[in-house]
Amino acid sequence: MESSSLPLVMPYKSIPYSNISRGQLRQHLEEVESEILRHQMHLDALENRRRELRAELGNIVYPVLTLPSELVSQIFVDCLPSHGRVRPKVDTLPLSLSQICRDWREIALSSCELWSSLDLLFTAGSPNDGALPLLETWFSRAKDYPLSVTIRSEDEELDPKIISLISSVAGQIQSLELQGRREDLPLFAAQHATFPRLRHLAVIHPDFASDILERIDTPSLHKLAIPGTPGSLNRYPSLTSIELGDIDERDLVDLSHQCPELLHLTASITGERVFDDDDDDDDDTDNSRSSHLFMPIHSEIITLPRLQSLNLLRGDLDLFTLPSLRRLDINPDYYVANGSDRLLAFMVRSACDLDHIGFDFDDLVKCFAVIPSVASLNVRLRLDEMIPEFQELMTADPTPLPHLRSLAISAKQENFDYLSFIQLIQARRGPPATTTTTTTTTRLESVQIEFYDSFADVDKIPASARTEFERLISGGLKLQVTCSDVTYSRWPEAMDACERFPLW
Numbered sequence: 001m002e003s004s005s006l007p008l009v010m011p012y013k014s015i016p017y018s019n020i021s022r023g024q025l026r027q028h029l030e031e032v033e034s035e036i037l038r039h040q041m042h043l044d045a046l047e048n049r050r051r052e053l054r055a056e057l058g059n060i061v062y063p064v065l066t067l068p069s070e071l072v073s074q075i076f077v078d079c080l081p082s083h084g085r086v087r088p089k090v091d092t093l094p095l096s097l098s099q100i101c102r103d104w105r106e107i108a109l110s111s112c113e114l115w116s117s118l119d120l121l122f123t124a125g126s127p128n129d130g131a132l133p134l135l136e137t138w139f140s141r142a143k144d145y146p147l148s149v150t151i152r153s154e155d156e157e158l159d160p161k162i163i164s165l166i167s168s169v170a171g172q173i174q175s176l177e178l179q180g181r182r183e184d185l186p187l188f189a190a191q192h193a194t195f196p197r198l199r200h201l202a203v204i205h206p207d208f209a210s211d212i213l214e215r216i217d218t219p220s221l222h223k224l225a226i227p228g229t230p231g232s233l234n235r236y237p238s239l240t241s242i243e244l245g246d247i248d249e250r251d252l253v254d255l256s257h258q259c260p261e262l263l264h265l266t267a268s269i270t271g272e273r274v275f276d277d278d279d280d281d282d283d284d285t286d287n288s289r290s291s292h293l294f295m296p297i298h299s300e301i302i303t304l305p306r307l308q309s310l311n312l313l314r315g316d317l318d319l320f321t322l323p324s325l326r327r328l329d330i331n332p333d334y335y336v337a338n339g340s341d342r343l344l345a346f347m348v349r350s351a352c353d354l355d356h357i358g359f360d361f362d363d364l365v366k367c368f369a370v371i372p373s374v375a376s377l378n379v380r381l382r383l384d385e386m387i388p389e390f391q392e393l394m395t396a397d398p399t400p401l402p403h404l405r406s407l408a409i410s411a412k413q414e415n416f417d418y419l420s421f422i423q424l425i426q427a428r429r430g431p432p433a434t435t436t437t438t439t440t441t442t443r444l445e446s447v448q449i450e451f452y453d454s455f456a457d458v459d460k461i462p463a464s465a466r467t468e469f470e471r472l473i474s475g476g477l478k479l480q481v482t483c484s485d486v487t488y489s490r491w492p493e494a495m496d497a498c499e500r501f502p503l504w
Helices: 022-059 069-078 095-099 102-110 131-142 160-168 185-189 206-215 249-258 339-350 386-394 418-429 463-474
Strands: 117-122 147-153 173-179 200-203 223-226 241-248 264-270 272-275 292-295 309-314 327-330 356-360 376-380 406-411 446-451 478-483 489-491
Touching: 069 102, 095 102, 117 131, 131 160, 147 160, 200 206, 206 223, 241 249, 249 264, 339 356, 386 406, 386 418, 406 418, 418 463, 463 478
Parallel strands: 117 147, 147 173, 173 200, 200 223, 223 241, 241 264, 264 309, 309 327, 327 356, 356 376, 376 406, 406 446, 446 478
Antiparallel strands: 272 292, 478 489
16 A cells, blocks of 8 residues: 655644634634544545455464474474584574564473483683573473483583582483593582483593493493493493493403493404504505504404494404394404405304495405495595596496495595596486386485595585586485594585584
């Protein structure tokens, strides 16, 4: 509706009524009454239009506003980060939800699960003054819901009241991750708290990990991550997942007896250090393995009949017999010599059927015949010329891994052959399957590229390669490029600040 042209101020000036006739006064009065009537009619028209607009707005229904509060609450929860850690920031969930509208704020504040996770970072120059009331408010909104708490504090002293508050809700905590100063961590152990719901515990400093395990009561512990030997785990027979830093081979044997239900193991197994023939050569090129190899002691073969995944940061497969293993990752930088022979012997001895394997390309290429069912592959490519070789192998007919759905590679970004790798992806993607086409090769669904050289950066991805990557993404491929050495960066989605929790 157009704005009115009526003047805001009447254009009549005060006149000396004593100097005009009665007829003139009557004429002026009629003019004023006429103006009042005209304005009144205009106001009536505006009032009618207002009622019409309100009625029209009332007829408009936004589907999202008609959803039941319970469903909206579940949608909010599903929007939380998949890694489960929540950093309290006004522009991220759940705090951002309380700024949309009154209804959403009420739903968010009453959704206990939204407030069940908290990741707090204490840095130098960042006082703890606001942390205590934040924790109190956060925990009060979670009510009785199980809690996940992550504390990161390398240099900043923690307020003992914060530690005390966390201990006061020990009965609700299901996940606890602690990265603190050496001086602070004993305060957690000193609480002698009982954590009846605690299923996941991660502690950074090895000096206090075993102390905390001894002092706190965690009868339901299923997942443990510490950077050293945990000591006796007889109190935790229900452990199903263990992540360890350096652990002696003999201690690992003891651990296997104490945790018969173990399903997932990450370990760096120590042995006697030996050196290969090239140790006197200071040339640290990519065409040679690390000279810091470890000779296993082999005090006893470790048999874990239920173990489903093994991430061997350092050690030897000759230690293990794992008949139920489905996922195997081996760090090629700290592995004994003759990796392919040892892998082949392990596969024969364990008679397991792997879904996933991660290893060095030189060793894996000799073992494809014994891992035909692999659907997920993580491979280290040490030399630039390995990219075309890898592409030729993976696109051969018949392909050595016909069921491959997920591919991850680690390589140097410098001189990386983007063209050959993109051609590999395109060949393994192929045309979408239809009811009239038959294929014996599974379509590649996910690709991850990790550049590990010191000066790698996602901004250095060539424009032509980025364009092809974006085209593949738009076609449904899940693709991620990560630079993981000095500066951690990721494309196309940036790294979430609290996505990872460092262990060692």
